[in-house]
Amino acid sequence: xxxxxxxxxxxxxxxxxxxxxxxxxxxxxxxxxxxxxxxxxxxxxxxxxxxxxxxxxxxxxxxxxxxxxxxxxxxxxxxxxxxxxxxxxxxxxxxxxxxxxxxxxxxxxxxxxxxxxxxxxxxxxxxxxxxxxxxxxxxxxxxxxxxxxxxxxxxxxxxxxxxxxxxxxxxxxxxxxxxxxxxxxxxxxxxxxxxxxxxxxxxxxxxxxxxxxxxxxxxxxxxxxxxxxxxxxxxxxxxxxxxxxxxxxxxxxxxxxxxxxxxxxxxxxxxxxxxxxxxxxxxxxxxxxxxxxxxxxxxxxxxxxxxxxxxxxxxxxxxxxxxxxxxxxxxxxxxxxxxxxxxxxxxxxxxxxxxxxxxxxxxxxxxxxxxxxxxxxxxxxxxxxxxxxxxxxxxxxxxxxxxxxxxxxxxxxxxxxxxxxxxxxxxxxxxxxxxxxxxxxxxxxxxxxxxxxxxxxxxxxxxxxxxxxxxxxxxxxxxxxxxxxxxxxxxxxxxxxxxxxxxxxxxxxxxxxxxxxxxxxxxxxxxxxxxxxxxxxxxxxxxxxxxxxxxxxxxxxxxxxxxxxxxxxxxxxxxxxxxxxxxxxxxxxxxxxxxxxxxxxxxxxxxxxxxxxxxxxxxxxxxxxxxxxxxxxxxxxxxxxxxxxxxxxxxxxxxxxxxxxxxxxxxxxxxxxxxxxxxxxxxxxxxxxxxxxxxxxxxxxxxxxxxxxxxxxxxxxxxxxxxxxx
Numbered sequence: 230x231x232x233x234x235x236x237x238x239x240x241x242x243x244x245x246x247x248x249x250x251x252x253x254x255x256x257x258x259x260x261x262x263x264x265x266x267x268x269x270x271x272x273x274x275x276x277x278x279x280x281x282x283x284x285x286x287x288x289x290x291x292x293x294x295x296x297x298x299x300x301x302x303x304x305x306x307x308x309x310x311x312x313x314x315x316x317x318x319x320x321x322x323x324x325x326x327x328x329x330x331x332x333x334x335x336x337x338x339x340x341x342x343x344x345x346x347x348x349x350x351x352x353x354x355x356x357x358x359x360x361x362x363x364x365x366x367x368x369x370x371x372x373x374x375x376x377x378x379x380x381x382x383x384x385x386x387x388x389x390x391x392x393x394x395x396x397x398x399x400x401x402x403x404x405x406x407x408x409x410x411x412x413x414x415x416x417x418x419x420x421x422x423x424x425x426x427x428x429x430x431x432x433x434x435x436x437x438x439x440x441x442x443x444x445x446x447x448x449x450x451x452x453x454x455x456x457x458x459x460x461x462x463x464x465x466x467x468x469x470x471x472x473x474x475x476x477x478x479x480x481x482x483x484x485x486x487x488x489x490x491x492x493x494x495x496x497x498x499x500x501x502x503x504x505x506x507x508x509x510x511x512x513x514x515x516x517x518x519x520x521x522x523x524x525x526x527x528x529x530x531x532x533x534x535x536x537x538x539x540x541x542x543x544x545x546x547x548x549x550x551x552x553x554x555x556x557x558x559x560x561x562x563x564x565x566x567x568x569x570x571x572x573x574x575x576x577x578x579x580x581x582x583x584x585x586x587x588x589x590x591x592x593x594x595x596x597x598x599x600x601x602x603x604x605x606x607x608x609x610x611x612x613x614x615x616x617x618x619x620x621x622x623x624x625x626x627x628x629x630x631x632x633x634x635x636x637x638x639x640x641x642x643x644x645x646x647x648x649x650x651x652x653x654x655x656x657x658x659x660x661x662x663x664x665x666x667x668x669x670x671x672x673x674x675x676x677x678x679x680x681x682x683x684x685x686x687x688x689x690x691x692x693x694x695x696x697x698x699x700x701x702x703x704x705x706x707x708x709x710x711x712x713x714x715x716x717x718x719x720x721x722x723x724x725x726x727x728x729x730x731x732x733x734x735x736x737x738x739x740x741x742x743x744x745x746x747x748x749x750x751x752x753x754x755x756x757x758x759x760x761x762x763x764x765x766x767x768x769x770x771x772x773x774x775x776x777x778x779x780x781x782x783x784x785x786x787x788x789x790x791x792x793x794x795x796x797x798x799x800x801x802x803x804x805x806x807x808x809x810x811x812x813x814x815x816x817x818x819x820x821x822x823x824x825x826x827x828x829x830x831x832x833x834x835x836x837x838x839x840x841x842x843x844x845x846x847x848x849x850x851x852x853x854x855x856x857x858x859x860x861x862x863x864x865x866x867x868x869x870x871x872x873x874x875x876x877x878x879x880x881x882x883x884x885x886x887x888x889x890x891x892x893x894x895x896x897x898x899x900x901x902x903x904x905x906x907x908x909x910x911x912x913x914x915x916x917x918x919x920x921x922x923x924x925x926x927x928x929x930x931x932x933x934x935x936x937x938x939x940x941x942x943x944x945x946x947x948x949x950x951x952x953x954x955x
Contacts, residue, residue, distance in 0.1 A: 430529025
């Protein structure tokens, strides 16, 4: 406000001798002046400083958002305290609000005292306005000069403009994103392990192993590469295990030596894990936390709820992972079994509740995604056993199944007891699992039914049943040793019936067929039809999961590419958009939020070979050498050179292993020695003194000779011995 105008108004207001009409005119002129000044300031401000609605509208247009109305815009861009101060100030100095009141005081009958009272109120209001504006100037990015009363008139006149802050309101928050990192289990059946990461928290679901394929010569086990977890060790809050199968817990003894973090799981699952930790001597340094169905554990930024499911082993669980980005559902291995042998059926009600809450993403297993229909109940196998036992009452029965399938073993024992047969459990893993399940009351064995294998000879063959491992054709399993006559206590005869109560895991078909052939050669009757039901969900059960959970995104897991591709087709059939179904690869870093689900990075992942006590010391190069040795054999070329002169003192001598039988190939060996001798002489004549070059030339010369002669390419290993001339 202009100082002269202010002084003049004050002078007029306090003039006692002026008549009432003159005072009223002065008041009206003052009001008009204030109104014009305020309007002018607002006009300038509207040009220089956009309103909240204008800012919101521009933001909407720039971001391509849909018009959602003023109420929605106010949520997106709320007023800041500075905005409130500015708006309050301009509202307070607008005398238009007080016109109605002042019109009542402008009557001809108003007294001089009333005019003075109105003038005093106006003065107090003006001082209040000045205080409001000063507070405003000190709270926002105003003029460069210090805020004082001397700046008020220039601001109100429009000479000085209050510039808005860069951010006049709150911008829409970016959606929270959680990372899903599969470190195994996608290109094969087995070695399941998946990490979930949000900021400084990582949880890991399962930690399984894989069995070696035929080309992994000498390898015992394959465990996942957890380099990423080791690099982020401080973020890892723990392992959450869905169930106790080897492809989900088998690597824990090896990984916990590198990442000593808590392991969460159900009762039987933890008991099986503890058995492994005892064997590796790390049970006292490891932390196992038992979780019951429906219980939620808090791990950093995650909360994980264990939900009841059915599988071919008791105490299986699905996981509801509550993350800042939303709920992620991990099915684990499951089937929908309404009549399980042990315990209750799947908690479908809780799954439906999670679906109503809103499931951001589902990681569903794909093992049987290529199979239509439903998986049969485990109880149907019990009926088949009853028929087979009754049909072969005069023969000894051997049943091969998975060691961890406690429900299957329970039904075999029940049938044996019904038909008055004694039961022998053979196979180290089978004995361990049955022992643990018995201690926890997950299996019930009638007294006197179970006998030791050493007492097998004390009973007639037709009164015994042998439950054994080896249903997958493992070379060292009990059934494989029986079929090849290597078992010390069991001999297969024509009076035996062998029931293969399992189906071959993809990749094991050849080994299983070999065992069946060997058993048949010995005269045993082999039965493998209708004696097994899968523990994995078929297409209709997977559809049920999609119906209950209604996930926004689908990330198929647990299976080869063709299995996961089949599940994508199921998801699309259930109404999901193709772009919302992501086919991952091991090592992919997938970011999931309400807005997107995409691969944003890749980390190191794969398999680490376990050979005896060595972990990771056998790589692809060593395997390639083993394969070469297995296919072509090796030739060792030994010779002696004199130090200094490089004179050939002895040799070359050739030693062969796995290549040819030397006694029957004397001519070939003699020719090969002559080829090597000539190659060495040529090197010495050319004054080649580098022994590495001499070895390379010798190897190439011999390799060319053998390929031309017999079309073979063995591994050639030249050895030069250094001899001192004294």
